[in-house]
Amino acid sequence: MDAITLLTQDHKTVESLFKQYEALGDRALKQKQKVVQKIIRELAIHAAIEEMVFYPGVREAAAEAGSKSSDAADDLVLEALEEHHIVKWTLAELEKMTPEDERYDAKMQVLMESVRRHVQEEEEDLFPKAQRLLKKSINELGERMEKAKKMAPTRPHPRAPDEPPGNYITGSMVAMADKGKDLVRDLASKVRSSRVGKAVSELDS
Ligand SMILES: [Fe+2]
Ligand SMILES: [Fe+2]
Secondary structure (H helix, E strand, O other), X not given: OOHHHHHHHHHHHHHHHHHHHHHHOOOOHHHHHHHHHHHHHHHHHHHHHHHHXXXXXXXXXXXXXXXXXXXXXXXXXXXXXXXXXXXXXXXHHHXXXXXXXXXXXXXXXXXXXXXXXXXXXXXXXXXXXXXXXXXXXXXXXXXXXXXXXXXXXXXXXXXXXXXXXXXXXXXXXXXXXXXXXXXXXXXXXXXXXXXXXXXXXXXXX
């Protein structure tokens, strides 16, 4: 799959999760949290592969094309990195909250507005420029991102480096720690929903 198709598909996946979240309204708080966990995971992985592979690839191709293209691509990528940075802070806060929190919906609202604006800018400005600059290497970048998805962090890390080589070095370590936390969370939720878990929580109450 080429890079632009892959990233656009990710954007569609996130948008459909946003719609699921919006459709839940004030109901089904547990389901709401599950949807938000999926949104956090999708956005963490998507941001990581853009930062590790796509953005550096675009800047490299632009530098080869000459100084005018290079300056314009650098500006777009640097702005995108700053937008990712703000989104990651919001995701990191949401990760620690529950839907019962008074600020939960407001924070999700701000997150969705920021992501939707960022996605629109990428699809209208950065992707067409990248398509022209990358030419055939657009397929190679797509393949590299498909591989990078498997090793990418699944949680937001706003303090971690977001450009190579820093994100290459910390990325795989952080990703391993994330996978461990995901496993613990999924096991805990399975135990809670099992008969034993229900019996234990009844004893606790
Ligand atoms: Fe992005
Ligand atoms: Fe994106």
